[in-house]
Amino acid sequence: MSAQTAPEAGNARHNAVFFALLRRDLSERHQGSLLGIGWNLLQPLLQLAVLSLVFTHLLPARAATGHVPYAAFLALGLWPWQLFANALTRGTTALTDNAALIGKVALPHALYVLARVLGSVLPDLAGMVLVVLAITVFGVPLSLAALRPR
Numbered sequence: 001m002s003a004q005t006a007p008e009a010g011n012a013r014h015n016a017v018f019f020a021l022l023r024r025d026l027s028e029r030h031q032g033s034l035l036g037i038g039w040n041l042l043q044p045l046l047q048l049a050v051l052s053l054v055f056t057h058l059l060p061a062r063a064a065t066g067h068v069p070y071a072a073f074l075a076l077g078l079w080p081w082q083l084f085a086n087a088l089t090r091g092t093t094a095l096t097d098n099a100a101l102i103g104k105v106a107l108p109h110a111l112y113v114l115a116r117v118l119g120s121v122l123p124d125l126a127g128m129v130l131v132v133l134a135i136t137v138f139g140v141p142l143s144l145a146a147l148r149p150r
Contacts, residue, residue, distance in 0.1 A: 018111050021098075025119030040123040041130065044082050048075050072140045075131050083124040091117040 030036045052071040094116035095102065095109060102109065136142060 014107060014111060017105065017107055018115055021112065021115035022119055025116055026122070029119065029123075037123060041127045044079060044127060047082075048078055051078070068140060072135045072138075075135065076142075079124070079128045079131055083121060083128065086120045086124055087117045090120040 026037075030039050033039060035042060048071065052074055055074070056070050091113050094113040097116075098112045102112065132142065
């Protein structure tokens with residue numbers, strides 16, 4: 001075994017700190033809440049239910065969804081938007097939220113932002129996978145052609 005060179009040792013240290021920041025972000029995000037990480041799935045599902053109710057029954061939408069149910073059509077657009085919006089919102093505050101740590105630890109500032117964004121994207125991606133699985137289980141055909149307006 002050979003000793004690590006200085007840049008390799010620095011990268012290993014950066015990786016360790018990055019994963020520690022990511023782990024901290026994932027664990028602290030819903031700490032003390034009743035459902036914990038379940039809020040990542042419940043919040044968009046509740047939003048989807050309300051929007052689906054409003055735009056199918058109260059104010060019927062005139063979207064040409066073809067044979068795709070409006071709730072599935074809405075979910076496939078809403079979930080990616082939520083993923084993007086959450087990542088952007090959490091990424092913009094990463095440096096100010098970690099200001100005390102930035103002053104003490106010499107790391108590239110991008111690691112703080114990347115850990116915060118990835119901590120937001122991972123649970124949202126997991127929720128999106130569950131939504132796509134649920135849509136396919138309910139028999140809704142998934143294809144780009146099915147989602148194209150007619």
